[in-house]
Amino acid sequence: MVIYTQKESLVQALSSGNKNNKIGFVPTMGALHNGHISLVKKALSENDLVVVSIFVNPTQFNNSADLQKYPRTPEDDISLLKIIKGEVIVYLPEVSDLYEGSVSAKKHNFNGLENEMEGKHRKGHFDGVGTILEKFFKIIKPQNAYFGEKDFQQFQIVKKLVAVEKLPVKIVGCPILRETNGLAMSSRNKRLSVKQFEEATLIYKTLKEVQEKFSSTSIADLNALVAEQFLQNTNLKLEYFEIANEKTLKTAKRKNKGSKYRAFIAAFVGEVRLIDNMPLN
Ligand code: PAF
16 A cells, blocks of 8 residues: 655656556545445455545535544554555645645536535535545546445535536445444544444434335425424434435425435534435335
């Protein structure tokens, strides 16, 4: 495993290798967990080498306290990546290596996908995500890039980004990995106490119940059921629950034949904001 902290040396290393090498890319913000590791392993199985970026991207945070408190564990991340068999290249840059001059995001148009759910609650978030990923794709030039479906809205938006910007990279979605109690794996889980880690399973249990009842219950009744669950459990604060069309991400009021739906939740456990989602049909 080799680590680069500057894009020039990374680009040089990648261009001096075999021209036919297939490059896989796994973008991360570090604080790696088994979900990330599964993405790296999948990428290694489908490419000759894999670049893993570890970079907490400031322009996708709309809240400076959240940016400050985002877990940063580079030594642990490197140790985890070192044990993986295969050619892994780590890109661990400083902010100044990616943002010259002002640390700001380019305005993106993702055909409205950016205005739903996370977009409503984290203004400018997807402009930041689009900005950093466009930079990464242009530096690394991967054939394939791997994204976890825990951030399902991000996954749909990245597919739109590469279509709009005509970037020659295939976006591969990978299933959510869960802890044994059902909680979706997330770097933010590192900030939960043992008690909060257990309390947070309400998110998974609620999604599971909605999934089980989806075929026999109206969307209005499912919305009411979720609101009630969170009213009764004051350890978690629901930010939003939505049943949305998988493609358009628009809130669904009723079920249409032939459409695919997913349930999405964002909730606070103490100060920690968690998101999760589950397919419904
Ligand atoms: O999902 C994430 O960790 C981030 O949004 C990403 C894709 C690494 C961009 O900073």
